[in-house]
Amino acid sequence: MSASALAPGLARKVKKILEIKTESADLTNALKTLSSIYLDNTTGARRQLRSTIEQRGLQINEQFLQAAGSVTQALDDVQGHLDGLSASCAVITSALASAHATAAGLLADSDKAAKELAMLEGKRQAVEQFLDKYQLSPEEVSVLQAGRVGPEFFAALSRVRAIHEHCRGLLRGHHQRAGLELMDQMVAHQEAAYEHLCRWVQAECRSIGEYDAPEVDPTLTAAVTALRDRPVLFRYCAEEVAGARHGALFQRFIVALTRGGPGGLPRPIEIHAHDPRRYVADMLAWVHQALCGEREFVVALFGSGGGSSDDSRTASDSGADGTVSGQQQGAALAESASAAGELLTPAVLLDRIFESVCRPLRVRIEQVLMMSPPLLLCYQLGQLTLFYHSLVVNVLGSKAALSQTLGACGELANRTFLEQLRVFGERMLRTPPPPPPDLTPPTQVTQTLQLLSDIITAYEGSLQHSSIPTSSTNSEEPTAFSEGSVANIASAAVVTLDAILNAVLVPLLEMVKRSAEALSPDSPARLDDGGKLDPMAYRVYIINCMAACQATLAVRPAAAGWAHRIAGDINGQLESLVEQEAGRLLVRAALAEVLERLRLYQASSGVAGAAATALPAADPALSLPVLAEALRKFFVAISSPDALPEFAAIQSPRLRGAAVARVAGSLVAAYEQVYGLLSDPAAGYAEQGGSSSVKHTPAQVRTILGVI
Numbered sequence: 001m002s003a004s005a006l007a008p009g010l011a012r013k014v015k016k017i018l019e020i021k022t023e024s025a026d027l028t029n030a031l032k033t034l035s036s037i038y039l040d041n042t043t044g045a046r047r048q049l050r051s052t053i054e055q056r057g058l059q060i061n062e063q064f065l066q067a068a069g070s071v072t073q074a075l076d077d078v079q080g081h082l083d084g085l086s087a088s089c090a091v092i093t094s095a096l097a098s099a100h101a102t103a104a105g106l107l108a109d110s111d112k113a114a115k116e117l118a119m120l121e122g123k124r125q126a127v128e129q130f131l132d133k134y135q136l137s138p139e140e141v142s143v144l145q146a147g148r149v150g151p152e153f154f155a156a157l158s159r160v161r162a163i164h165e166h167c168r169g170l171l172r173g174h175h176q177r178a179g180l181e182l183m184d185q186m187v188a189h190q191e192a193a194y195e196h197l198c199r200w201v202q203a204e205c206r207s208i209g210e211y212d213a214p215e216v217d218p219t220l221t222a223a224v225t226a227l228r229d230r231p232v233l234f235r236y237c238a239e240e241v242a243g244a245r246h247g248a249l250f251q252r253f254i255v256a257l258t259r260g261g262p263g264g265l266p267r268p269i270e271i272h273a274h275d276p277r278r279y280v281a282d283m284l285a286w287v288h289q290a291l292c293g294e295r296e297f298v299v300a301l302f303g304s305g306g307g308s309s310d311d312s313r314t315a316s317d318s319g320a321d322g323t324v325s326g327q328q329q330g331a332a333l334a335e336s337a338s339a340a341g342e343l344l345t346p347a348v349l350l351d352r353i354f355e356s357v358c359r360p361l362r363v364r365i366e367q368v369l370m371m372s373p374p375l376l377l378c379y380q381l382g383q384l385t386l387f388y389h390s391l392v393v394n395v396l397g398s399k400a401a402l403s404q405t406l407g408a409c410g411e412l413a414n415r416t417f418l419e420q421l422r423v424f425g426e427r428m429l430r431t432p433p434p435p436p437p438d439l440t441p442p443t444q445v446t447q448t449l450q451l452l453s454d455i456i457t458a459y460e461g462s463l464q465h466s467s468i469p470t471s472s473t474n475s476e477e478p479t480a481f482s483e484g485s486v487a488n489i490a491s492a493a494v495v496t497l498d499a500i501l502n503a504v505l506v507p508l509l510e511m512v513k514r515s516a517e518a519l520s521p522d523s524p525a526r527l528d529d530g531g532k533l534d535p536m537a538y539r540v541y542i543i544n545c546m547a548a549c550q551a552t553l554a555v556r557p558a559a560a561g562w563a564h565r566i567a568g569d570i571n572g573q574l575e576s577l578v579e580q581e582a583g584r585l586l587v588r589a590a591l592a593e594v595l596e597r598l599r600l601y602q603a604s605s606g607v608a609g610a611a612a613t614a615l616p617a618a619d620p621a622l623s624l625p626v627l628a629e630a631l632r633k634f635f636v637a638i639s640s641p642d643a644l645p646e647f648a649a650i651q652s653p654r655l656r657g658a659a660v661a662r663v664a665g666s667l668v669a670a671y672e673q674v675y676g677l678l679s680d681p682a683a684g685y686a687e688q689g690g691s692s693s694v695k696h697t698p699a700q701v702r703t704i705l706g707v708i
Helices: 008-019 025-037 043-047 049-134 138-146 151-171 176-208 218-227 231-258 276-302 309-319 327-340 346-370 375-396 401-430 443-461 483-489 497-519 537-554 557-588 592-605 624-638 653-679 698-705
Strands: none
Touching (some): 043 049, 138 151, 138 176, 151 176, 151 218, 176 218, 176 231, 218 231, 218 276, 276 346, 276 375, 346 375, 375 401, 443 557, 497 537, 497 557, 537 557, 557 653, 592 624, 592 653, 624 653, 653 698
């Protein structure tokens, strides 16, 4: 049956049922609730479904009314209580209103008192801050007055300086009178504290002077640092320290000289007075060691330098846990420092302390030098003294008494050394030794060279020679010995090695030349008493002496310049000796006259205007037979085993071999000159046979003489 055939009412119901959304939550909950009350699915039950549902709703409403009744009763009770509270509040409000009306005046007085209390509290805090900034506490005043030097004392003194600085701010404002009064109070406290501090430091310093190596108490260091703000008091304390250490150092030096250390160890210095070098070295070493110890003490007590007042005050404040730098007091302290003189530096204090040992030290060193010690010892003493002088100058400066004392002793040692050198040189020139028969260097030469070697060894081993200039290979050649040359170098404070070499070698070489005059054929002091004298002896003797000098100096880098010059002189003497011996051999071989004529011919042919047609072959003295015979005799002469001189008297094998080789070379050169003339077509010998007339060639002569 179609839907259009249904009755309109039924159609609406069906349509309504069909439009119901069965998946909605409300429908699902409703069906679940209906399932709980709809137990039997019968026809009667279905017909009474509405009635069942209405009865169920009625039961629920009745239960709600029963439950709400108790709640309503409770709310009525609460309302009753609220009404009671409202009545009580009204009573209290009326009571408070009446009380406020009666206490209004009291509250106004209380507010006024609170404001006055706050104002007074601010004033109290301002007064406390002022007192804390511009006044000392009773404890600080008692510490300054009691004079017990310690951290509390330095803290209170630093506080006084801080207050004094704060008062300057008052002077720049509208509270000048208060500032002046407070400054007067602080100045009084400060001066009293500084005076007590000065007396305490002086007492401590006097007790320190009794010890050899005192340890500096940090409290004493802080006290001395604080006194830098008062240059006059600081100077008093510094002079007290210098005076105490001055006397103690003198006593210690005398004890070290005469009695030695505790129990005799170390032994007394004067026990080595028989050994001048060790005696002087021990004294200077003791003084230097004492200087290092005293410098550590003075630097620990007074600081590493003079410094400024501001810096010293800052150091003392930091040591006493102060907080004020004090840099703004520089002007006033500079004025006080200028009025009391400059602050004593450690160098000045050490100078005053070591003034005590200057005189005994100088007297003893001068006594050693006045005993005319040997040359080497005198030089060693001078080097030793000047070395310690440089060490002392680095610590005390050049103007210190100890520096000047050591410098004067060093100059005296150098003057004594140079004077002895001058006398030594004059004695060598005054009495030159006779040459030994074997032409070796005489004893005076070997002794002088040994002395010079020892002096150079001392110079190279000295710690002072690095700052002293040495001789140079490019320096000027030494002049003849004179007294003025040594007198000029004697004025120098430091003796250079070049000056020593000049003072020794110049007279030594001059003495050798004067001694060699006894071997000269023309000398009236010749040694052969009219007999035959070896012509080589003069130069061989000089070469031997110079070779000994050169051998001594060649191994010394500091004397390289003189070794080079002497080597040049030896070479000159060797050339003269070779020329002399070669000439003698050429005379014996009858070739000297030929060579002389050749030289005359060459000289005449070189003169302007000489005849161009003049030939050597036309000269009877230079004819081919004459030259051939001369060359033959020359070859016969050199063919002899003992033709060449052996120069056995020359001590140096190297020089001896060089002399023989040079003589052989000179002979070969002479032979080649004549042989070459015969081979020259321009000489005119070609028509007569030329060099073919000579049996021996220059190569054969070279082979015989061993010339390569």
